[in-house]
Amino acid sequence: MNSIITRNYLRLLRAGCFGTDEAVEPMSAWKWGQVVELSALHHTTALIYDGYRRCSDQFFLKMPQRLVTIMENGAKAAEQAYAETVAVALQLHERLSLQQCRPILTGALSYSVNYPVAAHCHAPRIHVFLPYETQGKKADDWADYTCGNLRFDDKHTTAYEWLGASIMHHHRLLQLSNRLLGHGFQGVLEQELRESRTHTILLGNQQLETLSPTLALFHLLFRLSQDLLSKGITLPDLLHLGILLRQTGDRVDFVKLQSWSDRLKMQRMLTLIGQLMIDLLAFEQDELPFATFDQSFDTQRIVQEILLSQADADHRMTFSQGDNSIFVHAGNKRAVMWHVRRSARFMKYYPSESLASFFSSFARSITDIEE
Helix, strand or coil, X not given: CCCHHHHHHHHHXXXXXXCCCCCCCCCCHHHHHHHHHHHHHCCCHHHHHHHHHHXXXXXXXXXXXXXXXXXXXXXHHHHHHHHHHHHHHHHHHHHHHHCCCCCEEECHHHHHHXXXXXXXXXXXXXXXXXXXXXXXXXXXXXXXXXXCCCEEEECCEEEEEECCEEEEEECCCCCCCCHHHHHHHHHHHHHHHHHCCCEEEEECCEEEEECCHHHHHHHHHHHHHHHHHHCCCCHHHHHHHHHHHHHHHHHCCHHHHHHHHHHCCCHHHHHHHHHHHHHHHCCCHHHCCCXXXXXXXXXXXHHHHHHCCHHHCCCCCCEEECXXXXXXXXXXXXXXXXXXXXXXXXXXXXXXXXXXXXXXXXXXXXXXXXX
């Protein structure tokens, strides 16, 4: 985190994503090459290019032309991929709407419209929330008939490929490992969807329904909390959060959001996320009203994990059973220990969900064993 390379990388990232004025430090051509490599690792090359253009008149920003060309080509590639994803999303929305499934766009694609350049937001997958059980089943049946090869990560999520795009149907907005918390809270969300007015965004040339600013922010915060417990979070995740706060924060009902977070007992986890926003993206405490900064958290280890992009590492627990044995053996012992250590580390932040998340991962791994 104290490396001049990561400091300048984060400065260009903030300048490109949030349009802030950042003063870069002088570096060698090799170190600027490391910044460009970091941007590729985190899928932020297009945003870094935006930051470079914003700061290009600074005396100390001396980047070789070949690196500028790499960033420019990366931005063009991101724009092409985004255009293709949007085209599929619009077709998917039309198909599911004809089935009267009420598709609600969520995820990175719904956040992208708030970025200075929407096409520079990393949105590799189309996420659709289907709030009602009957319509959700109808959408899954359509996907099965049209595409086949459906994948069911759990009983509330369906994944498949269509027209070259990766798509996920979500039948629940939030999925808690702790079922006692999840069952009651699902009713709260369903009531919120029924009683709140419909929110839309302009994607391409169409108006698509999406979550309200309050629900979108809470959904992202909860997903970040779960990812911290189970696999780690990525830098684009935090950028999405920052964009939502800066662009739609004035339309968020933070009193309601606070009541939801209290109900799920996730306040300490939200404060941890707020501290990460301060450490990595230079947010101020008063920009993070969902967090309660009554104590400081040591986030150095998590920051290093995010910067090294270890959230993409394989931490899946696998178990096997020998042909002539009644005993179950761990196929990836390092992954098992990783989950144990992670659950222990986050126990103080979110005890009710931390243990449940570990045992849920353990149970899913056990069920993979052929009987």
